[in-house]
Amino acid sequence: MAGAAGPGRSGRPTLAVVGATGAVGTVMLQILSQRADVWGEIRLIASPRSAGRKLAVRGEEAEVVALTEEAFDGVDVAMFDVPDEVAERWAPVAAARGAVVVDNSGAFRMDPEVPLVVPEVNPHAVRRRPRGIVANPNCTTLSMIVALGALHAEFGLRELVVSSYQAVSGAGHAGVRTLREQLSLVAGTELGTRPGDVRRAVGDNTGPFPEPVALNVVPWAGSLREDGWSSEEMKVRDETRKILGLPHLPVAVTCVRVPVVTTHSLTVHARFEGEVTVDKAREILATAPGVVLFDNPAAGEFPTPADVVGTDPTWVGRVRRALDDPTALELFVCGDNLRKGAALNTAQVAELVVVEQ
């Protein structure tokens, strides 16, 4: 098995990265190279067509091996970032071979036998994993949940109204490529002022999106669920409820794609059990692990994707108390959807599994 177990790492647990060549997988390898190193061998696994490729992790080259049952032999923890149907098939295989699976797909998140874990919010949940699988939340949920969890712990959350400004890398390499190709077609033109002019310039080149995303915003992410809701919107609602342990929390969500490469933003209207103050909210956010409070509009300080991309924390700005409801707060939240929104949280959960064992 072609893995990368450097000197001095014997006796440490073996980690597998499944989906190592994808948009999230690529960031997983960067993150594994940056964090305190708890792993022995790191084994890179991908589809057979990527097998044999060499990728760098922890400053060493490792060869990608094909996804097979045997690939999980000796693996202690396997981080999965693959499509739902691949996870559905292969996560139980890895678990049966003795690995604890930390899965970033949507396949297991709402399974009552699978914990859905954000280390800053519900770390203890990782212990009870009867299927040997731990789920990682959706990137949109993850981009806000650390900040919300901290506020909930103090104030008690009673209702959420959320709108997203989602980056194209949420749709993988293809999403990024599509935006870049579309930008090349519209930059330097007068497009964006006549009905359909962007659509005509872009033609069929909409990639994974239903509409052009350059010079546009698209109120759709995922697939169609009942009553006009998108799967992405349902995920934000259902996962937020599960992570916070509030199964009846009212959550209203509209998910919108924007022409940003990486980093999801969200506006959050959060209503709590009693009266809140901005001062107390700011004190909580300023000290919460994994949160950066960046909120001084007088000095032009509020988070934007251009500054947040590539960083680990959840950035929070525009903290205001609702003018007409002393129990509600307004926030603007940014999180790198490939890092905390996917690869980082998966890596944190994988480490938690090892520490808790």
Added chain:
Amino acid sequence: MAGAAGPGRSGRPTLAVVGATGAVGTVMLQILSQRADVWGEIRLIASPRSAGRKLAVRGEEAEVVALTEEAFDGVDVAMFDVPDEVAERWAPVAAARGAVVVDNSGAFRMDPEVPLVVPEVNPHAVRRRPRGIVANPNCTTLSMIVALGALHAEFGLRELVVSSYQAVSGAGHAGVRTLREQLSLVAGTELGTRPGDVRRAVGDNTGPFPEPVALNVVPWAGSLREDGWSSEEMKVRDETRKILGLPHLPVAVTCVRVPVVTTHSLTVHARFEGEVTVDKAREILATAPGVVLFDNPAAGEFPTPADVVGTDPTWVGRVRRALDDPTALELFVCGDNLRKGAALNTAQVAELVVVEQ
């Protein structure tokens, strides 16, 4: 006075367009050339530095005259699109000369002696104008208010939570130029994946915006008001209340700039007095004047700025009932911020003034 009164127009009222050379003024002239023609002379007025320029309106060339007291002689209705401080000074001058002013600045909107009018929602309000001034709402309010007004008339609005996706032309020609220049700097690059890389590429070229807007979203519009609110957010709240005649309506707003040239979008969470149904809401929206219901996600139908730009109506899609509250609806709304959001509504109000006289 250099005006444009074509043949057969004698006896009709004289219209002045003040701020004729701006982003909104340009669209005003297009709209005046497209709508049923009720005007005699159309007089184009702008700052002295634009005087003498020739602009086309109704297929004829008209020379821009400088903004002076005498420029309003013989004017029946004057449409203003100028900065607040210019409107503050000159709207009363025009009114004193006998013109009814329809002002698109923020100077008079909350003046109790000045009606704030959207012809589809509160047309009768135009009649009582003791100062001789009628105000036109802010473009963000206008991009949603026609749809909301129709739903309010049936269901009775009780609360609003709104997030905006605002186009750069809301900041005028300079906003559009800034986005286009920034797009030329980022297109064809790998930017958007490292902290600050877009900011470094753009440099000081942020124009009227506090942060880069290409490959970014910026949670700020307008100036800082008390408790961290932006002036744009306060406008949406205060103007919505005034237009709908609901002075105590709870309205929570977060305004965000997006890299779209023209057409504002909004997510709307609207709570009503009693239970609502999606079927009834769709029936109302499908028949409301000035509204297009475009809502069939199964067929990929929802409004986006790329399709809505250049059109007159308010487009509504993603109509859903809140999953956890039978009295609330979720909507995604798009409106061309230069047309219905500014020039079109101003022209409609000007026509209403003439018809009601």
